[in-house]
Amino acid sequence: MSETTTRETTPRKTTPSPALFEPITLRELTIRNRIWLAPMCQYSCEGDGVPTDWHLVHLGARAVGGFGLILTEAAAVAPEGRISPQDAGIWDDTQRDAWRRVVDFVRAQGAAIGIQLAHAGRKASTYRPFAGEPKGAVPADDGGWPTLGPSSTPFEGLPTPREMTAQDIEGVVAAFADAARRADQAGFDVVEIHGAHGYLIHSFLSPLSNHRDDGYGGSLEGRARLLLEIVDAVRAVWPEGKPVLVRLSGTDWVDGGWDIEQTATLASWLTERAVDLVDVSSGGNVIADIPLGPGYQVPLASRVREAGVVTGAVGLITDPAQAEAILTGGHADAVLLARAALREPSWPQRAAAELGLTWREAPYPPQYTRGAWPTE
Numbered sequence: 001m002s003e004t005t006t007r008e009t010t011p012r013k014t015t016p017s018p019a020l021f022e023p024i025t026l027r028e029l030t031i032r033n034r035i036w037l038a039p040m041c042q043y044s045c046e047g048d049g050v051p052t053d054w055h056l057v058h059l060g061a062r063a064v065g066g067f068g069l070i071l072t073e074a075a076a077v078a079p080e081g082r083i084s085p086q087d088a089g090i091w092d093d094t095q096r097d098a099w100r101r102v103v104d105f106v107r108a109q110g111a112a113i114g115i116q117l118a119h120a121g122r123k124a125s126t127y128r129p130f131a132g133e134p135k136g137a138v139p140a141d142d143g144g145w146p147t148l149g150p151s152s153t154p155f156e157g158l159p160t161p162r163e164m165t166a167q168d169i170e171g172v173v174a175a176f177a178d179a180a181r182r183a184d185q186a187g188f189d190v191v192e193i194h195g196a197h198g199y200l201i202h203s204f205l206s207p208l209s210n211h212r213d214d215g216y217g218g219s220l221e222g223r224a225r226l227l228l229e230i231v232d233a234v235r236a237v238w239p240e241g242k243p244v245l246v247r248l249s250g251t252d253w254v255d256g257g258w259d260i261e262q263t264a265t266l267a268s269w270l271t272e273r274a275v276d277l278v279d280v281s282s283g284g285n286v287i288a289d290i291p292l293g294p295g296y297q298v299p300l301a302s303r304v305r306e307a308g309v310v311t312g313a314v315g316l317i318t319d320p321a322q323a324e325a326i327l328t329g330g331h332a333d334a335v336l337l338a339r340a341a342l343r344e345p346s347w348p349q350r351a352a353a354e355l356g357l358t359w360r361e362a363p364y365p366p367q368y369t370r371g372a373w374p375t376e
Helices: 052-065 093-110 165-186 198-203 227-235 260-273 298-306 320-328 339-343 347-352 366-373
Strands: 024-026 029-031 035-037 069-076 111-116 191-195 244-247 279-280 311-314 336-337
Touching: 035 198, 035 347, 035 366, 052 069, 069 191, 093 111, 093 165, 111 165, 165 191, 165 227, 198 227, 198 244, 227 244, 227 260, 227 279, 227 339, 244 260, 260 279, 260 339, 279 298, 279 336, 320 336, 336 339, 347 366
Parallel strands: 035 069, 035 336, 069 111, 111 191, 191 244, 244 279, 279 311, 311 336
Antiparallel strands: 024 029
C-alpha cells in the first residue's frame, strides 16, 4: 500500500494576522474585525422615516461583504430632527419594527449593527442632495418645518432657527432616550450618538453657533452639557452590556471655533460617563476650507486616542495598507469607511487578500467562497 501525501491547498501563514482583522470587544460585544461601515445618509424613506428595502439591501450587502460593524445612517429621534423629509427615523414603533428585519439580516451574516441617533437642529428641513433636485431649505408648502438651534444663528444659506428653550432641551434629551429604548427593542448591538457635522449637538458644542448665556452655553462645560445629558439619558435605558459610541467633529477648521483640544477633553469626559468609543470626524458646523486628502482626519483621532479614549478614524481611508497602518501606528482602534464602501461593498474581502490572509480566514459568507482565492 503506497504512502499518501496530503497537500495543503492554501499557503501556510507565517506572519501575524493583520490588525484590521483582529476582533475588538466593547463591553459584552465582540466585533469580528476593525473595518466598520460609517453612517451615510441614504435619503430614501418615503417621508415617514420608515426604512425600506433599499436600507435592507444597502446595509445587508456590506454585512455580506465582510464589514465588522455596520452603522446605519443618521436616524432622527424626532420628526423635526430629520435632515430631509426622506430621512430615516427611530421616533416611533413602526420605524422600530421596520429596522428589525435589517438588524436580523445583518447579524445573520456575522456582523454587528449599530444605529446612529441624530437630531439635525438648524440644518434640518433641507432638500436631499440628489442630482437634479432642488437645493437648500424645504418650504412649508413642500413638506418643510421650522428648525431649532442653541441660538438664533443660522447655518449659512439656511433659515434662522428658533433658539431652544429649557423645555425644548428637555424634550430632545428625552427623545434620544426613547430612541435608544426602541433601538434595543429592534435588536441593535450598538447606538452611536451623532455629535458632529454641525447638527444639533455639534452646534451646541461650538462657540461659533452657541451664544447662549444660560447653563447650556459659555464655557466648555456649558456647551457640552446637552451632549452629556443625552449620554446619561441614553445609558440609563440602554443595556449595560451593549456599547455606546459618540461621533464628534474634531474641529470646525475655523479659528475661534470648536477644536481638537476641546474634543480631546470632551472625549475623556465621555469615557468617564461610560461611552465606549469616540468616532472622530470633522467640520460641518460652518463653511470652512478643509484640507482634504488621504486620511486627513486621522491626526484628530490620534490626538483623542492620546487622551486615553478608544477611537475610530474616518475620512478618505481607501487603501487596505493605509488602513492597516492607521491601526498598527496606534492612531485609532478601528477604521470607518464611507465613500470607499459605497463604491465597493466587499472592501474587507479585498483587504484580506491584499494583507495576506488565506481565503479561509477572510470574511466570506459560504455562498461567496467560490469567488475567493485560491480555488481548490
